[in-house]
Amino acid sequence: MHTIAETDADRLTRMLGADMVLTGPDTAPYCRDWFGDAQGAALAVLRPRDTAQVQDCVRAAAALDLGIVPQGGNTGLVLGAMPDSGQVVLSLERMTRIRALDADNFSAVVEAGTILHDLKQAAAARGLFFPLTLGAQGSCRIGGNVSTNAGGVNVLRYGMTRELVLGLEVVLPDGRVLDLLSGLRKDNRGIDLKQLFIGAEGTLGIITAVAVKLTPAPDRVATALVALPRLEDAITLYRRARRECCDLMSAFEFMPPLAFTLAREARPDLTLPMADTHPAYALIEISGSGLVDIDDLMARFLEGVFADGLALDGVVAQSQAQAAALWAVREGMNEGQARRGRHLRSDVSVPLSRLAEFVAEVEAAVTAQLPGCTCVSYGHVGDGNVHLNVLPDHALGPDSVDDQIARAKGILHQVLDRFGGSISAEHGIGRLKKVDFEARLPAPQRALLEAIKQAIDPGRIMNPGCQFDPVAG
Incomplete structure (x- = not known):
């Protein structure tokens, strides 16, 4: 009698039950990154419903010596939840209580x-x-x-x-x-x-x-979009807002004029709140609750800003719908970049006092060395986080796009290192930034990370290939 050898996927199904294990084509949605640029593979996807079942999944995978890739919404931007063949995805999507x-x-x-x-x-x-x-x-x-x-x-x-x-x-x-x-x-x-x-x-x-x-809950929110003479003025404006609006300021974003073009490409029905020809823009939000008059605070703040000539134009949202329309420019800009195809997405941080200087230096270097590329710099002024993205010239073909992205990243990191910045401000390391992270990892820091990994995960089964490659314990 001929029998078919039991695979690890079969063993997982037998150990955990068919309700908890997906195999074959059903695993595909868990093996793509958020933008669809990368495709992985998984032996199986495990979907526990509670903590006890997570324990069962971990013990089963460990018994079979399988790497476990934890996954939430799979919306990460650095391939941190991207499985490789022979690994299992452990999805938390059913644990929603x-x-x-x-x-x-x-x-x-x-x-x-x-x-x-x-x-x-x-x-x-x-x-x-x-x-x-x-x-x-x-x-x-x-x-x-x-x-x-x-x-x-x-x-x-x-x-x-x-x-x-x-x-x-x-x-x-x-x-x-x-x-x-x-x-x-x-x-x-x-x-x-x-x-x-x-x-x-x-x-x-x-x-x-x-x-x-x-x-x-902040029941009063004031949102304003302000046009500025130059990016450096965003730092000046933030410093003033931080002083005059204190801890009631909840967001302060900067954007280039290209943001409007990209947002319109993604959302053709978008109504622009002001001219898109100014050198730089700041999106400001202050919020609060209780006895604080947020609208009056925003009005008095902007009155002083315009009186001192710090801004060229501005608009204040008069309703939640208008506030959403202002944020639509910021959000639509990301969608517009994605529509233009593969590009360098960066998530870096530098000292706030040097943010404008950093952006100017990187954009000048990219423009000089890669004249067909377009820089899109925007981000969170208050924490020094810059998303300095580079859109390649796709007319030159896929191989050229890969080369332009690689060269642009090299230029960016060269300047970033001089400024004492971080290659990851908020997205993490994942698999996408692992090589760059390890290249900048001081020996004492690596030793501590190795020791922690060895103490907690000596079998190296937790998300292997993510962040850094520990030496064998």
């Missing part, structure tokens, strides 16, 4: 698969606010936000995701549960172990639940 929402403690405990928008909506229903705000918030999931230490447009007021986390529940590589789900603001009992897993991109364990901070 909001376990608790404590309005008096201004906190919530949510499972890792909870979509960011759903968490924000649940908080809003109780008059509260979860401040993490991302373009992908309708698809990204809170476990991935924590694993990548996501940033977004509200970092200057509320900080990175790391600063919004009170506690974690993590399944370790040996299948044990590390329960650090505390709702305490002050807890000084030694080393804060949860910090090891925030930003680790699933290389040390699988985050299954998160305790997060909430704030009172």
Whole structure:
């Protein structure tokens, strides 16, 4: 009698049940990156419904010596959740419960698969606010936000995701549960172990639940778009806004005039709020609740700005719809870049005081060495985060596009290193930036990372190939 040998995928199905395991063509959606530029492969996709089932998945994969790639909404931009053949994806998409929402403690405990928008909506229903705000918030999931230490447009007021986390529940590589789900603001009992897993991109364990901070919902928001004589004036304007609007400023973005062109390419029906011929633009948002008159604060701030000649033009949203229209330019700009095809996407940071100088130097170098390329520089003024993207000349063909992207990245990083900047401000390292990260990794830092990896994941099964390649333990 002839029998067919049992594959690892068969063994996983037998060990975990068909409801929890996807194989074959069903794995395809979990093996593509957010933009569709990269395609991976997975032996199987595991879809647990609770923490106990995550433990079962980890133990089963470990027993078969299979690498585990944790995945939330798969909206990351550095291939951090991209599986390779022979690895399994562990998707948290079924773990979407909001376990608790404590309005008096201004906190919530949510499972890792909870979509960011759903968490924000649940908080809003109780008059509260979860401040993490991302373009992908309708698809990204809170476990991935924590694993990548996501940033977004509200970092200057509320900080990175790391600063919004009170506690974690993590399944370790040996299948044990590390329960650090505390709702305490002050807890000084030694080393804060949860910090090891925030930003680790699933290389040390699988985050299954998160305790997060909430704030009172800002029921008054003022949004303005201001045209500036030059990018350097955005720094001057931010410094003034930081002083006069204090901690009520929740967003301060800068954009080039090309932003309007790109946004219109993605959204042809977009109505421009002002002329698109000014050298630079700043999108400003201040927000608050209670007794603070936000509209009056914005009006008085802008009155002084125009009186002192710091701005060329400006518009203040008079409704939520108008505010959304102003943000549509910022969001549509990203969509427009994607429509132009593959390009260099960067996520770097430099000291805020040198942001304008950095952008000018990189754009000048790219223009001189790659005259067919177009630079698109924008980002978050308040935290020094610049997305300095480069659009290649696609008319020259795919091979030339690859060459232009590689050369543009080299130019960018050469200048960035001189400015003492970071190759990743908010997106993480993943697989996309691993080589560049390792090239800049000091020996003492690498030694500590190696030691932590060896202590927590000696079998090297957690997201192998992500962030850096540890030496054999």
